[in-house]
Amino acid sequence: MDYEGLIIRPPSEAQSLLLQVTVGCSHNQCAFCGTYRQKKFKIKPAQRIEEDLREAATYGRIERVFLCDGDAIIIPHPRLIEILNMINAHLPGLDRIGSYGNVKSILKKSVEELKELRKCGLKIIYLGVETGNAEILEKIKKGATRERMIEAARRVKEAGIELSVTVILGIGGVEKSIEHAMDTAGLLSAMDPDYVGALTLMFVPGTPMYEDYMSGRFVLPDKIGFIRELYLMIAHSNFSDCYFASNHASNYVPIRARLPRQKDKVVQKLGAIVEAGDTSSMRPEYLRGL
Ligand code: SF4
Known part of the structure; x- marks a missing residue:
């Protein structure tokens, strides 16, 4: 397989074939993110993608494909359809194709176009919203407003594509x-995604946020402060049916809950930790990572 630079994927795509169809991220400006800073964004040539698919077809049955890098949804619609068709032709019997997407790239697609992508196997989009606070969104250069995030969620869901959203504890x-x-x-309730993943902010050298942290301009909450954020987010959100997880390695307290069914139990657990100020059961610093 032809991989250019660092390749990342969501934890739930651990068993997927990682197919790099773009290099880097079309936005590449978020103040906390260093993942694609060294990569100039480009869409890979169809021929190169097809060579990877020919190789992958020799691996045996593949059930899931994840489109790397940061934002495959930005690929112009006809070209993206062509790529999805190529994947299905080379890997018959596929259950699902997934991709990261940002708000700008999702909103470049109409609901009809998203439905076409769904028909071609795109069944889940991972969208990093990080926060619902307008001031912080601007500060971290997310390139999206709350309103546009809600509209992007509406389109994805209307197209029948699952939506997985990530938020970052400590980002304010x-x-x-x-x-x-x-x-x-409030934002999560309005978006009503199928999945929410909470990460805890960790600094990446070379990013503007790292510089702010090192110079003392940005002060992180303490461990209990992170858990208070998680507690408030869950206690004050309303979902129709959402799997909420904070089991990413960056977090101090792993939570996996189906909301609203298990809301009371989780809120009680997190509330007790915050009230007692007890950090003894938290993940130790040396086990945390991105
Ligand atoms: S949109 Fe995602 S990948 Fe791109 S810079 Fe922001 S956080 Fe990083």
């Missing part, structure tokens, strides 16, 4: 901690 620092949690609960 100590200063905006409570606003971040409350506004994110």
Whole structure:
């Protein structure tokens, strides 16, 4: 397989074939993200993608494909359909194709186009919203507003594609901690995704946020502060049916819950940790990672 640079994928795509169809991220400006800083965004040539698919076809049955890198949904519609058709032709019997997407790229597609992508096997889109607070969104250069995030979620869901959203605990620092949690609960409720993954902010050298942290301009909440954010986000959000997880390696307390069914139980657990200020059961620092 032809991989250019660092390749990442969501934890739930661990068993998927990672097919790199773009290099880098079309946005590449988020202040906390260093993943694709060294990569200039481009769409890979169809011929190169097809060579990878020919190789993958020799591996035996593949059930899932994840489109790398940061934002395959930005690929112009006819070209993306062509890529999906090529995947299905080389890998018959596929259950699902997944991709990261950002708000701008999703909103370049109409619901009809998203439905076509769904028909061609695109069944899940992973969207990083990070926060629902407008001021923080601007500060971290997310390139998207709350309103546009809600509209992107509406289109994806209307097209029958599953939506998995990530948020970042601590992204507002100590200063905006409570606003971040409350506004994110509001945004998540309005988006009503199928999955939410909460990560805890970790700094990546070379990013603007790392510089702010090192110079003291940005102060992180303490461990209990992160859990308070998680607690508030869950306690104040309303979902129809959402799998909420904070089991990513960056987090101090792993939570896996089907909401709203298990909401009371989780809120009680997190509330007790916050109230007691007890950090003894938290993941130790040396086991955390991105
Ligand atoms: S959109 Fe995603 S991949 Fe691109 S810079 Fe922002 S966080 Fe990183």
